[in-house]
Amino acid sequence: MIPPFDFLDYDSEPLGIDEANGRLGEVSGETCKACGRQWLHYFVEYEAFPKSGRWFRGLATAEMLRSLRPETAVALLESLPWYFYGGSYFGTTGRKGSGRVRVDL
Numbered sequence: 001m002i003p004p005f006d007f008l009d010y011d012s013e014p015l016g017i018d019e020a021n022g023r024l025g026e027v028s029g030e031t032c033k034a035c036g037r038q039w040l041h042y043f044v045e046y047e048a049f050p051k052s053g054r055w056f057r058g059l060a061t062a063e064m065l066r067s068l069r070p071e072t073a074v075a076l077l078e079s080l081p082w083y084f085y086g087g088s089y090f091g092t093t094g095r096k097g098s099g100r101v102r103v104d105l
């Protein structure tokens with residue numbers, strides 16, 4: 001629950017690519033190996049633009065992840081009370097945030 005996060009601490013399951021607005025957002029479900037909490041993880045970067053990489057991770061239920069389509073991942077993150085975000089775009093290895101998820105350039 002405390003950033004920075006180590007991908008080795010999670011079992012990751014790819015849920016697809018969000019192609020809205022021409023982006024290629026990688027959507028996955030992650031389960032913490034220690035406590036079993038499940039996270040919705042979203043990562044996107046724009047190769048032509050340095051420091052455009054960003055990720056978001058929000059606590060999700062198994063049911064949320066089951067019914068999720070990649071193109072609804074951003075709306076789900078925005079509907080959560082809070083999420084973690086980070087990456088080169090934000091210049092942080094992880095902070096808490098809420099509301100709008102800035103996935104577009």
Ligand SMILES: [Zn+2]
Pocket residue numbers: 001032033034035036037
């Ligand atoms: Zn955990």
